Amino acid sequence: MACLLLAGVANAAACEAVLREHRSGAELKRLPLDAATPELRIAFEHSVLGTTVVDRYRFTPVPHLIEERFEGEGYGLPHAAGQGETLQRDGNGWRLTLNRAVDPLVVRPLSQQRMRIVLAGRELPLATLSAQAIEIFVRGCPAPSAS
Secondary structure (H helix, E strand, C coil), X not given: CHHHHHHHHHHHCCXXXXXXXXXXXXXXXXXXXXXXXXXXXXXXXXXXXXCEEEEEEEECCCEEEEEEEECCXXXXXXXXXXCCCEEEEECCEEEEXXXXXXXXXXXXXXXXXXXXXXXXXXXXXXXHCCCCCEEEEEECCCCCCCC
């Protein structure tokens, strides 16, 4: 019995991303994250260019956009790095390195743009979870240690 109780405590404290409808608060899904580096990627197809954009978020526990990868030049895509950011060529595309807090992290699950979470090599299309805006936050992830 004690082992079962301990197992429940371990599961409750697992580092995970929680997806819920932004307005209603209805929980949609939980995704396990690496507690050492709690990150996930959100990928979508650019509405004008049709190329894939991948945003990488790290949770500290506040979500921070730390990298954006994309191809082409167009509406909504960076054309220059801001202060403290780096924009560089990456093969046929670009990689913007930054550290921008995005709190709350709310995503519209647009099926025409194939909005999806990419985690551990797997993709989760957000439109399969809800037609409403989805908030993403973490639970059970340790706060980063101060260096």
